[in-house]
Amino acid sequence: MPLRSLYPCVMLLLLYLLPITPLSAQSPSSRQDTMSEEKFVQLNGIEQWITIKGNKSKPMILFIHGGPGSPITPYADNVYKEWEKDFLLVQWDQRGTGRTYGKAPVTFTPEYLQSHLLTIEQMAADGIALAEYLVKYLGKPKMIIMGTSWGSALSVKIISQRPDLFYAYIGHSQIVDPSNDGPMYDKVYRLAQQHNDTASLRILNALGKPPYDRARNVGQLLRVVKKYEKASSTPPPPNWFVETASYNNPKDEQDRNDGDDYSFVNYAGDKVLGVPSIRAGINFRRDIVELKIPVYLIQGEEDILTPKTASKAWFDQLRAPLKEYILLPKAAHGFNQSVVDTQYKLCKSVKMAAPGK
Numbered sequence: 001m002p003l004r005s006l007y008p009c010v011m012l013l014l015l016y017l018l019p020i021t022p023l024s025a026q027s028p029s030s031r032q033d034t035m036s037e038e039k040f041v042q043l044n045g046i047e048q049w050i051t052i053k054g055n056k057s058k059p060m061i062l063f064i065h066g067g068p069g070s071p072i073t074p075y076a077d078n079v080y081k082e083w084e085k086d087f088l089l090v091q092w093d094q095r096g097t098g099r100t101y102g103k104a105p106v107t108f109t110p111e112y113l114q115s116h117l118l119t120i121e122q123m124a125a126d127g128i129a130l131a132e133y134l135v136k137y138l139g140k141p142k143m144i145i146m147g148t149s150w151g152s153a154l155s156v157k158i159i160s161q162r163p164d165l166f167y168a169y170i171g172h173s174q175i176v177d178p179s180n181d182g183p184m185y186d187k188v189y190r191l192a193q194q195h196n197d198t199a200s201l202r203i204l205n206a207l208g209k210p211p212y213d214r215a216r217n218v219g220q221l222l223r224v225v226k227k228y229e230k231a232s233s234t235p236p237p238p239n240w241f242v243e244t245a246s247y248n249n250p251k252d253e254q255d256r257n258d259g260d261d262y263s264f265v266n267y268a269g270d271k272v273l274g275v276p277s278i279r280a281g282i283n284f285r286r287d288i289v290e291l292k293i294p295v296y297l298i299q300g301e302e303d304i305l306t307p308k309t310a311s312k313a314w315f316d317q318l319r320a321p322l323k324e325y326i327l328l329p330k331a332a333h334g335f336n337q338s339v340v341d342t343q344y345k346l347c348k349s350v351k352m353a354a355p356g357k
Helices: 003-017 028-033 076-085 098-103 110-115 120-138 150-161 182-194 198-207 215-232 250-268 308-317 337-353
Strands: 034-043 046-055 060-064 088-092 143-148 166-172 295-300 323-328
Touching: 028 034, 034 098, 034 120, 046 076, 046 098, 046 120, 060 120, 060 150, 076 088, 076 337, 088 120, 098 250, 110 250, 120 143, 120 150, 143 150, 143 337, 150 166, 166 337, 182 198, 182 215, 198 215, 215 250, 295 308, 295 337, 308 323, 323 337
Parallel strands: 060 088, 060 143, 143 166, 166 295, 295 323
Antiparallel strands: 034 046, 046 088
């Protein structure tokens, strides 16, 4: 008998071997506790896109995405779906990002950009307003806040102002003092020389050493950085960063791309466009050396953009009720399985300290 013809029989056997739970025996409370909402909420004068998914009787996690301008919402089901039985997950398209951007698109002229600047102060106020809304709407006293890259900087600003809203902070690829591109340039230049990478050397030589006063020059440097981080780290599963069906359409794609451009210009700054740099004002070793909640930092060993030397120096300086620094081999700046597994373990440990909240 051909092997393929055995497939239906094997599947039927497996179905018989699996334990069967009658519908009447399934817990009504587990079904009632499940929620899934996707909607705009009014935060500080503009409508901003959020999703709330998972078990509303479990601890709540507020995700603060990176970029700025890089939402997790299109990919969250691929990466975090399995978490929904243990947590209530909140994703947020920040001001200038994704569907929030799509509610009020930007005109890319210097005059418009100068009158519609993004600032970390405004975005922290948005994050606080969202946390306050969630506490009231869901009847939970606090939540875990988890930020990655740009989101780690925004999370620290939020926590420094309203620690009472959060049980703990879990940071990944922690930003500390991002305005100095010199060490990053030197690192990838050495790598390009070692690998006889003439294409990257051509870009780096054309750029010259930082600082840069154009956002596009910063972007070109970051593309070389990403190339070398990718080469030295374990990639994420291939399905993670494929948009789920409801986000896979021309409107959402355009809003993501335009929001990414708008947010990055504000983050990097651009002298010709008259847009000041958000990152120029971020220096946590100078400005924020105490947080009043537990702090857990996840750092990729191969991260060039936010290197371990910077995050560890701030971590060592930081005062917090509890803190832990986790260095992951074969991880760079982005997500892979080891990063998400570590996030989950840390969130579960916080949950143990605050059951049912």
